[in-house]
Amino acid sequence: MTDPHDTEEPRQGFAEPYVIVSSDCHAGLPTEEYRPYLDARFHRDFDEFLGGRERRREEMTRLGIRNEAFADRWFSDNEEGLRGGWDPARRLKELDGDGVAAEVVFPDADAVDSRTAAPFGVGLGLSGDQDPELGMAGAQAHNRWLADFVSGNPERHCGVALLPVTGEVDRVVAEIHRAKESGLGALMIPSMWVDKAPYHDRRYDPVWAAAAACAMPVLTHSGAAPRDEYGDHLGIYVSEVTWWPARPLWFLLWSGVFERHPGLRFGVAESGCWWLPNLLWFMDRLYLGAHGGKKLSPFAELKRPPHEYLDRQIFVCATNTKRRELAQRYEIGVDNILWGSDFPHPEGTWPDTRGWLARTFHDIPVAETRRMLGLAAAEVFGFDTTKLAPLARRIGPTPADLGQDPDQRAVEASWARSREAGRHWLTGHDFPTLGVTP
Template identity: 35%
Template sequence: MPEWEGPERYTVISADCHGGGEIHEYRAYLPARLHEEFDRWVQGYKVPYPDLLGDNGKRNWDSDRRLRDLEDDGVVAEVIYPNTVPPFFPKASLTDQPPAANAGDLQLRWEGLKAHNRWMVDFCAATPGRRAGIVQIMLHDLDAAIEEVKWAAAAGLTGGVLLPGTPPGSGLVPLWEYDHYEPLWRTCEELGVPVNHHTGSAAPPMGDSLIDKVVFLTEVSWWAHRAFTHLIVSGTMDRHPDLQFVFTEQGTAWIPEECRRLDYYWARMGKAVGSQEYEWGHTLVNSMSLKPSEYWARQCHVGASFQRPAEAALRYEVGVDRVMWGSDYPHKEASHPFSREALQLTYNSIDPHEVAQMVGGNAAKLYGFDLDALAPIAAKVGPLVEQVYKPLAIEDIPKGADKCPAFVGLPGAVRVKP
């Protein structure tokens, strides 16, 4: 192992976890004028996801249980994306922001989303310095969204803002329309608020058949990747150079190729006189100061959920300072409770200085975690640096670990310890 003068254990911060309130908890966070409306609505509400039921569901809102789970998994702090269903929503808000049937319905959903944000403030306050909650917004009313971002920053939600997608058919203004969204970008930059784009909300609505769901699974990340291009061509990254963007649970391997692809088009649009690319794109390209790959290096980060070994091999192309590992707790595909093995599988034989950045340091810098304050906890529960450096033997992969993509595609016959 290369010379390492750091602590014996890594300080692991998961940049991709999920949580939310139990549905009845949200009532206290709604305006009193909506309590009767909520009581009527909740009577007909049925939990749409099995993993939100029973003991599994409690992982989203039981603070003590959640803390134990994460520490047992070697994780000392987390960035929390939404997971449960807010009041008046038909399903989880992370993956579905459908246009409302009427303005009243839309307004109710907005109040439900704000209730979630206020719940999140209290949930993060229960463990000071160990949770960075993300504020949810809707893009149907930009002024209201901006006010919510300001409120969240003042209230202590250090995870930044969750940027919804603008899929075709949603009726929302596309993200490449800079003039429309400029007030939001300006506000986030002034407040130092990261803009997070999680996979799920950018895809068009899926059908109910199993084939529909398979298509959704195979395309959902691709739809999310498009936001990177849209934010570049809009001029947003050029005009707001201090604004930071995070692309989470979308994989890592797509980034180098996408940067190369876009750089190719930028070169064609900028210099290939007489080409179709030049005719359509030279005005745009000549108005910008950087290539797409340079915008990535300056302003973008990847929430590298359950990163695979092959993706870690691309860390120099992505940027070692751009990668933020995540466990995706408590989702079915999460590395929990096998995160120690997942980290060893992915980061073995890699310089511990680089690993320390990717598994905690980068997230701490972006989201404002205090590494010194977390160090005593990490000294008790964090993965051993020496252990992570060793290759993980196939026979040491725990039974059931292949639910997590980090363990998928390993060469040879997979054997697991009981």
């Protein structure tokens, strides 16, 4: 893990624009336009899927997930920009306007009406109970289109292939290699396996090995949840929706997946990172022999404490990162927090990303800001920052644009106590105060 404090900001140049890499953006065709990318034998099933869209939309409205008045205003106010969800030229214009040099591209451009859902619902709602044949067919249709979509400017886009990992292992591994060869750079697996084997099962080892060999990070993303359990109580869904994509992390960690596959990188997207410090504290203490865990058998699958796996292999695409989360960055690890704009979703920072960055990062050290806003993500997803630098000099905001103080020594000093405490359960320092307003 790179220590941002090893590099003096004056040497980099305070006026140098940020190379911003959004670790969480979205793209997808209007659903009916996926037909040419879908194997012909599934066209009849696809017609049935399209026929049920209105019913699904009505159900979303009934459950309170869809706000009719907000939806009408959102589409009216942002009609042209939203075309960037599938129009490459328009997308580049919107990214440039946000100051974003590169992006990681997940499915489902439309998060309001779901009119860009991949065939058979295998986008952000991808779940382990998906019909194996239809699930793989829908995933491959999206992956084929996405490979075409990112091919025009590959230095700016890392396409995330959909991977219904609970299916037949040989087919899943074959799709990893096919996706890699087509130009895609990461893999999204279901957050939920429902009635299939959990991710601690050794049947998935060939999948993790293939992802590591292809240098394709594996991610979960918020979206899937057991909505049928919540009834009309939307607050239950909102309270849990970011828990489900985080859950695979501890299944993989405690079962030794990261130990057996040290080249595997795993990330949790659009679930924030507010939950990670307490989880890491709890897991480390268990492993290191805290009083409450002494009656348990040793954790034989692990050869090192959980925080070492986090720093070596795990990251969080902390979309729309909050001030409270930034205050916890020394517990999480600065390099483990990858910022994302969530373009073009309304819960993200677009189309006011520049203003949002200024309100959020104005008092964060510039060296750390560079890591969280782009350099750490570039390393995880394989972006070439030398190719992005000329573009960033044209479109990227500078530290001054974010209201950051040229006197970086004073800024560093203001965070010294929190940085020194770090992971306080390891350093022995007192638990640090947050130091910022939420």
